Amino acid sequence: MKLTIDDACYAHQEIFSQFGEITPVAGRDINSACVKDADILIVRSRTQVNRELLQGSAIKFVGSTVAGLDHIDQQYLKDNNIRFFSAQGCNSMAVAEFVISSIINLADKHHFNYQEKTLGIIGVGNVGKRLAAKAQLLGIKTLLNDPIRQDEENLPNFVTLDTALSADIVTFHTPLTFDGKYPSFKLLNQSNFHNISAKTIVFNAARGGVVDESIWQKTQTLENIIDCWENEPAINQNLQKTAYLATPHIAGHSIDAKFMGSFMVYEDLCAFTEQKQRNSIKNLINPGVLSLKSDNLLNALNEVYDFKQDTVAIENINNFETYRRNYPARYEWNHFTGKVKLPIA
Template structure:
């Protein structure tokens, strides 16, 4: 039996599964590369790249299990995998605290302009404390779009800072929000009320461009938007234009629509975006779940699911 790992995952996965099978690693293969590799493997361990389409699943003649070390499954043709008898396991909730803490971190960075201040001191060698006048989270309204595990944890941390929580989730009832000391709202109501909008919804045809020029027009001019979910949920062209026109207070993201356009983790990877010109835009390379704690917990979960599926 053989296992193929195609992304950076916790070392325990290779160590534990290696007791039962041969484990090989090929970091972020293209779809064509994976299609050529996959026929000899029974287990595939991955995160979100590349997209697992019908062609790859057809080539995977021996594949029994796909272990996804993340939450979203929109990159896998789930219906076809089920048709082929391939079990797919993800790790819902196990990165919730890691992503929530990163969200709060970026919220604070934009509120206090710490990234620019750091650059002024370290790069420009300027020491001007009067240049930076920030604002506190206390007393502000935090709008959470998507009130699942991550969204609820963000809300919990926001409350610790003295924030008022409003939330949108089409799958929840009013009492579900009330249990979490939040007020349920429509998208438009939330955008109008919030000083901060934090996005925690999956990327689907319904959520594509969920935040675009039309929605930005509802927001306060100093509203800060945070996207720790998926690139494509925020229309980056519209966000760039809003930032340039000072129609929004800032945009913090851990994801971008074309984040792997330059090759992802491959050597020399790079890409450009007009958003990079904006002082009120801060970004990280999809590190939401990249903590030793979340990686360990996800690894143990996926190990258990694979062993259970294969009766190891």
């Protein structure tokens, strides 16, 4: 078999070589010529997988090693009997850690007690649930909003969108959707931006387009933390210059998350091709026990990884894509031990 794979997919050669001949291509450069003779396509978020890309190709399987789905035309794949698998949840821990680390740093900057703040989590799927669990460990009160889950599960502790937007800290963790009963495109918009005050901390670590940036750039907040942008990599420089963290869509870019994305696709591809999994694949990430020297939570989290370096790296936005493709090694908290117990949940 022939495989076309985004060359940013973690350990693509080691993980997928058992299936056949691999042609690695930068995600933005994958086009119809690249996939014409391929049987398998494995992508991240930078490839638009649709009729234009796949029509006339031999592709039988598409795997996406990231959690987002807005780059995939699932209906086209279904209509053409092309197997599709998406690594939902692969980066949920990484994104939750990004948010918690930012909150602890902001508490230090603005001299507030994070246990006295409310955290509005909008979208309580894989990431939102992880984040809520960590917040609970830290004693942060959460306001959970997810109308899709609410309709399906009738959860008594969930709140309305307006209530969640009125929290001290508001963070978005929805997919980007344009239709259905609850589309998330411009979920924070002209009609509800009044809930955001000059004392609100706002995160977008979901998808660009969930927040209307044309209004956001005119709205005074306490701080903005922006990892996901409209029109990446041509991001809104007004928001970039004023954000506490302005990062290049890397909240989910831990080594663990990248590996898990590839591994989840690998598992499904083994099932699709009826091949046996290689046990060695599970051991590709083994950094051993990593020790922290810090004696307080703030310093410990920054010792694990300081996200300010990601903001500095793209002060020149021409570095946006290059930095993402060459992102520094970052392990999740479960690998670390030290004087301070990290909120691992």
